[in-house]
Amino acid sequence: MKAKTPSESRATSTHIVLPDDTNTLGNLMGGRLMYWMDVISAVAAHRHCGRVVVTASVNNISFNQPVGLGDFVTVEAKVSRAFGSSMEVFIEVWAEDHKTISKSKCNEAIFTFVAVDQVGNPIDVPELTPQSDIEKQRFDGALRRRQLSLILAGRMKPKDATELKAIFEDLSE
Amino acid sequence: MKAKTPSESRATSTHIVLPDDTNTLGNLMGGRLMYWMDVISAVAAHRHCGRVVVTASVNNISFNQPVGLGDFVTVEAKVSRAFGSSMEVFIEVWAEDHKTISKSKCNEAIFTFVAVDQVGNPIDVPELTPQSDIEKQRFDGALRRRQLSLILAGRMKPKDATELKAIFEDLSE
Amino acid sequence: MKAKTPSESRATSTHIVLPDDTNTLGNLMGGRLMYWMDVISAVAAHRHCGRVVVTASVNNISFNQPVGLGDFVTVEAKVSRAFGSSMEVFIEVWAEDHKTISKSKCNEAIFTFVAVDQVGNPIDVPELTPQSDIEKQRFDGALRRRQLSLILAGRMKPKDATELKAIFEDLSE
């Protein structure tokens, strides 16, 4: 399988925040945004591998900024690294205030998908070759995030997580 | 404000997986489940504090087991710890196969909510007093998760994260 | 087939009233609540018999109390009696005002489901053994309701409806 670039998987979607997307304060509900993230990152993962993909896990998502009724939300997803049958997808979210038209980044999130065949067994996907500086940085971070996940799931011993060491060295000082 | 127990905030919801909830393999989409998680954990957080709550962040969620069309999904949420104006909510998900009626746990997730007043400013919430062993265990874990979040967000120095040290000591061996 | 208790079939769901659930006055629409009732009572009936179930009939439902936007609605269903292939399900609905957090019962309803095989033919279900006083009372009431339904449908002669006599004796005084 030929390696692919992050741009080849890029997928975006723009939504208008409608009444049923909002909470009691009239702002976009976290649950709706996560649904939009899941759909568009599935498109990105599918574009990378051309196979059926299923959501495997979600890493930290922060909701820093309220988004109001009638505002526009753009969700953009790109594969940031591939490991065997799994793909890490990096998601960025921008909000446009419909009164001022000012646009600002309001969220980042990381989802992981697995490519499966028609009976649901995992199958390998193409490797990813990052191009830009930010893509390379996310590609490197993906390995550390994967090691942290494996440790937390009890499937890797901390001492084998070579990539994580640099970060957490001073924890045990 | 009088401290509350996790049981006082308990909220549950049972859903039938309908066609629009499923992906190309006919299984429940991750995005739909996250939407259900967000709603029911908002109810739990609201029951703890009696104020408007907004989703602040989502920690790791793993999707280990496919859930099929027509199956039942029960999502249960309880507040696991309170910190100032924020509440960590622990979510457990069970699936019931509609053919065999066997029930099994398919997901755990942790969401954090913040209580706000009508203009969206954070306001303090009651403390949480865990009762059962598992509630105490989650209460303790919440502090480590909070320190990890603060470090990753660059708002705490690793050496001050006393609770995290025990876990990551062997990382720098 | 081994008899079951009402508790074994118990199913509940909590919803936040969102904009599309409300009428022109900003209160929960009856039609949405009936949809929620139907889904959760189908879960209860399925838990009792482990077979596909279809809605057979709906008895009187009263809507006594308006439920506002942003409030929480909890729908709870338990099988109240089984007759051959049909199950009567008793539904109770509570509303929690999201400003005062006061909780009050706002509805009761009775739905009847039939268990069917994969081509839609009715199949027998386990009997129900009521436990608590209220469950016994509903179990007894179910027979009277069934006789009333059969009479109204012209499938039973009034004089054979022994359970109904006590109630309606004074109608012909």
Place this chain on the structure above:
Amino acid sequence: MKAKTPSESRATSTHIVLPDDTNTLGNLMGGRLMYWMDVISAVAAHRHCGRVVVTASVNNISFNQPVGLGDFVTVEAKVSRAFGSSMEVFIEVWAEDHKTISKSKCNEAIFTFVAVDQVGNPIDVPELTPQSDIEKQRFDGALRRRQLSLILAGRMKPKDATELKAIFEDLSE
């Protein structure tokens, strides 16, 4: 207020049964049909009185005939009698098989609505003058149904329910 005829309130709606409207057998769910009934009977009640209306109660509904995916469902509602601030609405449902185009009646239901002012207090509605034989028959039946409701709710003594006597006389033979 000038009395109105049932035809002046007539409201109809035709739906195509889509995937999310169906249960595990691929047939229209009872809960969806009740939602459609509620909306169209609210339109009929509103056309009768020109005021905001809220669902007050639902009488027996029977689901006799499965309706398949892709079939058309037509729901027709007409006010059948008015009592003070409340209106009884008679609903008939037809299904058209999308393969054979044969059309058959699959349900009848009776809903009651109350007209309210902007703060939710009941207000009187025009009287109804039935025209056709079937409308007169439903008009008469409405009184018996109302008496039965009041008795079951403990708000009328059976001996005062003069209209009901004829029907239930033989119950006490």
Place this chain on the structure above:
Amino acid sequence: MKAKTPSESRATSTHIVLPDDTNTLGNLMGGRLMYWMDVISAVAAHRHCGRVVVTASVNNISFNQPVGLGDFVTVEAKVSRAFGSSMEVFIEVWAEDHKTISKSKCNEAIFTFVAVDQVGNPIDVPELTPQSDIEKQRFDGALRRRQLSLILAGRMKPKDATELKAIFEDLSE
């Protein structure tokens, strides 16, 4: 195949404008109305031919009049002409203000459907015999609209569009 009349295909649907149907001004969104138009005109086309129908094209639709939240919208569709496997459907839309109950026509639209077999190949449909004056007028107009479509799609030479000539003669004066 026996020719049919426009009345035999007539289909109508009445909707209440709910919050999610509205734009930032609180008025019915064009996109929602087009969805309702598509469903009900598919029913009309299906009633004409008794076969699966797919949307082939949409002609001009004008949105002249805002329709508010809580208002009723009635969409009525009738086949206006049949050509081989395609059917032109004429759609009229009325809005009823829920405060004044005044009813006015707010839109007209023309959709074209094609009848297809189960693999999607076009199949012939019955001819249409217009009855009333307005139906005859639409029947005649359908031929001019068809010629205009064919010219714009480059599939007919303007000089062969005999029906269009009368209208556009003065264009080249």
Place this chain on the structure above:
Amino acid sequence: MKAKTPSESRATSTHIVLPDDTNTLGNLMGGRLMYWMDVISAVAAHRHCGRVVVTASVNNISFNQPVGLGDFVTVEAKVSRAFGSSMEVFIEVWAEDHKTISKSKCNEAIFTFVAVDQVGNPIDVPELTPQSDIEKQRFDGALRRRQLSLILAGRMKPKDATELKAIFEDLSE
């Protein structure tokens, strides 16, 4: 007001075709696609003018190619010309087969929006300066489409439609 380019208004959205988006043949319904077109072209029009916009009219849309369940649909909209308070938006739609990942253009459509103030009165929008060849071609075509609309609506005399003459000259030969 400073003139803007088409690129400044560009808006796109990618959707996965889910079960409720499909007709009886399992293909994307025209009505759903029109809803998606309306939302994303409203975003484009809003980006051009920064004001509330309402759908004014829809020109011909053709549905040439069935799009299957699970496929991806990308809708892209750009303002093609501005006239006073109205904006013509050009929409292109691509479908990606989820099995073959082949991508093809499946639709074009033209919507017109009007910018309004908070009480719904039309207000002027910036002019549009086309950049690329295709944008210039659409800019020119917009004038002819506008003249045709005005003539068909009886608001312009054919002899004044100078832009249309070239096209229809041979109609009257």
